[in-house]
Amino acid sequence: MTLDMTIVDDIIKRALKEDMPMGDITTDSTVGPDEISSARLVAKEDGVIAGLEIFKRVFSFLDPQIYTENYVVDGDRIKAGDIIMRLSGNSRAMLKAERTALNILQRMSGIATATRKFADILEGTSSKIVDTRKTCPGIRYLDKYAVRVGGGTNHRFCLSDGVLIKDNHIKAAGGITEAVKRARKAVPHTIRIEVETESIEQVKEALAAGADIIMLDNMSTEAMKEAVDFINGRALTEASGNITVERALEIARTGVDLISSGSLTHSVKALDISLRFE
Numbered sequence: 001m002t003l004d005m006t007i008v009d010d011i012i013k014r015a016l017k018e019d020m021p022m023g024d025i026t027t028d029s030t031v032g033p034d035e036i037s038s039a040r041l042v043a044k045e046d047g048v049i050a051g052l053e054i055f056k057r058v059f060s061f062l063d064p065q066i067y068t069e070n071y072v073v074d075g076d077r078i079k080a081g082d083i084i085m086r087l088s089g090n091s092r093a094m095l096k097a098e099r100t101a102l103n104i105l106q107r108m109s110g111i112a113t114a115t116r117k118f119a120d121i122l123e124g125t126s127s128k129i130v131d132t133r134k135t136c137p138g139i140r141y142l143d144k145y146a147v148r149v150g151g152g153t154n155h156r157f158c159l160s161d162g163v164l165i166k167d168n169h170i171k172a173a174g175g176i177t178e179a180v181k182r183a184r185k186a187v188p189h190t191i192r193i194e195v196e197t198e199s200i201e202q203v204k205e206a207l208a209a210g211a212d213i214i215m216l217d218n219m220s221t222e223a224m225k226e227a228v229d230f231i232n233g234r235a236l237t238e239a240s241g242n243i244t245v246e247r248a249l250e251i252a253r254t255g256v257d258l259i260s261s262g263s264l265t266h267s268v269k270a271l272d273i274s275l276r277f278e
Contacts, residue, residue: 003053003054003145004141005057007141008054008057008141008142009057011138011139011141011142012054012057012058012061012100012104013061014138015058015100015103015104016058016061016062016096016097016100019099019100020096024092024095024096027092027095027096028092031091031092031095032091032092033090033092034090035090035091035092036088036089036090036091037088037089037090037091037094037277037278038086038087038088038277038278039086039087039088039094039275039276039277039278040083040085040086040087040275040276040278041055041083041084041085041086041087041273041274041275042081042082042083042084042273042274042275042276043078043079043080043081043082043084043271043272043273044080044081044272044273044274045080045271045272046077046078046079046080047077047078047109047110047112047113047271048075048076048077048078048109048112048113048115048116048149048150048271049072049073049074049075049076049078049084049105049109049112049271050074050075050105050108050109050111050112050145050146050149050150051074051104051105051107051108051109051142051145051146051149052070052072052073052074052084052085052105053074054101054104054105054108054142055085055101055102055104055105056068056085056087056101058097058100058101058104059087059089059093059094059097059101061097062090062092062093062094062096062097063089063090063093063094063097065089065090066087066088066089066090066093066094067087067088067089068085068086068087069085069086069087070084070085071083071084071085071086072084072085074112074149075112075149075150075151077116084273087275094277098275101275102273102274102275103270104139104142105273106270106271106272106273107136107139107142107143107146107268107270108142108143108145108146108149109146109270109271109273110268110269110270110271111143111146111147111150111264111265111268112146112147112149112150113150113271114150114263114264114268114269115129115131115146115147115149115150115151115152115264116150116151117245118151118152118245118248118259118261118264119150119151119152120151121245121248121249121252122248122249122252122259125249125252125253126252126255126257127239127251127252127256127257127258127259128152128153128257128258128259129151129152129153129248129259129260129261129264130147130152130153130154130155130238130258130259130260130261131143131144131147131152131153131154131155131260131261131262131264131265132155132240132260132261132262132264132265132266133155133156133158133159134262134265134266135265135266136265140157140158141157143265144157144265147264147265150264152264153258155260162191162192162194163183163187163191163192163193163194164194164195164196164215165179165180165183165193165194165195165196165211166196167196167198167217170195170196175205176195176197176202176205176206176209176211177205177208177209179195180193180195180206180209180210180211181209184210192212192213193210193211193212193213194211194212194213194214194215194238195209195211195213195214195215196215196217196240197214197215197216197217197227198217198218198219199219199223200223200226200227200230203216203227203230203231204230206235207230207231207234207235211235212235212236213235213236213237213238213258214227214231214235214236214237214238215237215238215239215240215260216228216237216238216239216240216256217240217241218240218241218242219239219241221247221250221251221254224237224239224251224254224256225254225255228254228255228256229255236257236258237255237256237257237258238256238257238258238259238260239251239254239256239258239259239260240259240260240261243259243260243261243263244261244263
């Protein structure tokens with residue numbers, strides 16, 4: 001789960017520019033330029049931490065000499081009241097970086113926490129929890145990293161790295177068979193083709209057309225089981241649509257390979273974390 005810091009740095013620069021396009025008039029007018037402060041990063045609720053290196057990097061943009069001491073690492077479970085990190089450095093820099101750094105850390109930790117709930121339930125099954133493209137615009141890289149920290153697996157990062165023929169593609173192309181035929185002709189042999197299906201009839205057509213992955217979209221558990229049994233390992237299977245933690249184990253028992261949920265990223269609750277100056 002190595003981070004590409006060139007991508008991370010670009011996100012941080014944009015975020016800091018958004019938060020203080022012409023500086024921080026409150027901090028600059030109330031705090032001296034050479035003052036030093038210490039702070040502790042504290043969990044206010046239970047969860048899974050994600051994004052600590054990014055959190056620290058926000059501060060280092062404004063104070064390259066910032067001192068940090070971690071008490072946990074990404075992927076660790078934390079409890080309310082736990083001290084996650086201690087920091088010390090230039091007071092102005094810390095105050096200016098605080099909100100941007102917390103926004104990133106809280107969102108990423110919320111995603112990791114939500115993902116871990118699924119991963120824990122699916123442990124011991126053959127199914128993996130995967131994310132979707134329903135991420136926050138501009139920070140998808142961070143959202144998807146947080147999913148991995150939480151024990152999940154990434155689906156496509158973008159429209160450029162995989163073929164996923166959905167319902168509107170099928171209608172525009174004139175059917176599943178034709179859509180798969182066109183995609184197979186157009187893309188390299190290294191690219192797998194996935195088809196979204198909503199019925200056993202569409203599953204049969206997608207398999208016959210040569211789909212590598214078949215998405216079972218908004219199907220009942222019984223229909224998923226029938227589809228998985230019919231496919232019988234001839235293509236990967238992915239359950240999608242109305243996926244909740246409560247349904248996850250039931251869905252996994254159908255034998256699907258992947259369970260994708262947009263809820264991991266599109267409506268996640270940020271984990272409550274506070275930075276307290278000492």
